Amino acid sequence: MIKARHNNLYIWFFRNYFRLLSFFQFRKMSVVTDVNLPENRSVLLFQNHFSWWDGYWSYELSRKIFNRKFHVMMLEEQLRKHMFLNRCGVFSIKKNNRDFLDSLQYASGILSNPTNLVVIYPTGELLTQHQQIMQFQKGINRIIAGETDHFEIVLAVFLVDYFGFARPEIRIYLENYSGNRTVESIEKAYHSFYQTCVTKQTE
Structure with a gap:
């Protein structure tokens, strides 16, 4: 597997490059949330994955809302095509490979530090935002099994609409999850x- 690296120069470029692009592409980004998180816990963020922009938006959440160090899991074949993302906190997972369990264990290790945030796209693939019923990957159980009091689970839904304007608005809805920590319950x-x-x- 490819572990996450954080290089300040790459992160600066990533943040400013996408911020400039988003200025021309989107009217605004709004966050709808009443999430309340203790400072002594890390964050596991479950997020829908429907666009090329998703990583940037979740990075912005990590800075502006959660104030935690950004990490996100990406399929290894995709990460190898865009290796600069590795220096911005992206780590790999490879399905149907013995490295698969290593990646899940690595994610669990990241969550042991309360200053961290890990983003997971639970379906493991890009899906249209109009598909509301999603099947979560069972491997997630490897992360949420056992002792989990050291991290909070947050659900994130990203939706894009134009609302009568030339440029669309991205709205991000966030909610604390407090139910049973099983894939079935979270799904x-x-x-x-x-x-x-x-x-x-x-509305």
């Missing part, structure tokens, strides 16, 4: 939260 809660977000989006 059910995520589906319910997603539907709630879509309803708010259309």
